[in-house]
Amino acid sequence: MLYDILIIGGGPAGLTAATYARRAGRSVLVIEKNAFGGQITWSPKVENFPGFVSVSGTELGDRLLEQAMEQGAEVELDEVVSVAVGADGVKTVACDSGAVFEGRALIVAVGAKPRMLGIDREEALVGNGVCFCAVCDGAFYAGKDVAVNGGGNSALQDALLLSEKCRKVYLIHRRDSFRGEQKLVEALQKRPNVEFVLNASVTELLGGDELTGIKVEQNGAGREIPVAGLFVAIGHAPDNGLFAGLMALDRAGYADAGEDCTTKTPGVFVAGDCRAKSVRQLTTAAADGSVAALAACRYLDA
C-alpha cells in the first residue's frame, strides 16, 4: 500500500503529526522502534503539558497513541534501517523485520537518544549498574544506594523518583547550580536521603561485571562513592544518521530545518527534538508535529 504520509518516530511529535494528518483525511503509518510516546515514557511525572495538571509520562504517551489511532492512524513497531526517495518522489522505508513501506510524503520525528558520559566500561555496564531511565529501571535498585548524574529536569526527576525507593541518592552535577526547574531542586533539598555532589564529574566506574561504585572528581579532589546504580541523565543527542542524505544536519547532528519543518528534499519533513531548535519540550515537539503534518498535506495537494 502507498500511504499518503509515513511518519518515523512515535513520540509526541510523530503522534501529533499523525493526528493532524488523519484529520486532514490522509492515510498515515507511524513506525516506532521502541515505545510509543518516545522519551516522555521515561518521565515519572509531567506537569507542564497544557491541559494536564500532572500526568505520568507513560499515560501521556498512551493517550497520544490512543488519540492518533482513534483518528485512524496505522502504527508499526519496527526499526527503520533505510530510507530512499525514488525518481517519482515516492519514499521507501525498509525496516529491520524485512517489512517495506511506501509513502508520498515522509515526516522524520525520531527524537534523540540518551547521551553517554564517554568513560571506560560505560557501555559494557549498561544494564548492570549503568542506566538511562529511572522510570524503567529504578525498581531494580529499591533499598540500594544509587547516583544520578546531570543537572537538567531529567536528572532532577530521576533523583526524586529514586529517592522514594532507594536508600540513598547521590545527585552529581558538574556545576554548583542546576539547569532544571527550581521547584524540583527544592523538592530534592527536602529529601533526607538525597545528597548533592556539586562541581563534580564521574571519572571511573568501579566493580567487575556489575557496578559497585563510582569515582568522582569534586573541586579537584577524588572521591569514591559506593553505589549499585548510576543513572546517567546528561541530555540527549539526535540519531539522524540514516537521513543525512535527505536533510542538512548541523554540527551536532540535528536536522537543520526551520520552523516550517521542511527539508531540502521535497516531501520530507522533520519534527520534534531531532530538529535544530532552541527549546526542546513536549509542547514544541507537539507543535512541530502539527506544522510538519500540515506542510506534508500542502505538499500532497500541490
Ligand code: NAP
Ligand atoms: P538537559 O536539560 O539538556 O540537561 C542536561 C544536563 O546534563 C545539564 O545539566 C548538563 O550540564 C549536564 N551534562 C551535559 N553533558 C554532560 C557531561 N558530559 N557530563 C556531565 N554532565 C553533563 O537534558 P534533560 O534533563 O534530559 O532534559 C531535556 C529536555 O527535556 C529539557 O528541555 C527538559 O526541560 C525537558 N524535560 C522535561 C520534562 C517534563 O517533565 N516536562 C522532564 C524531563 C526533561 P550543564 O548544565 O552544565 O550544561
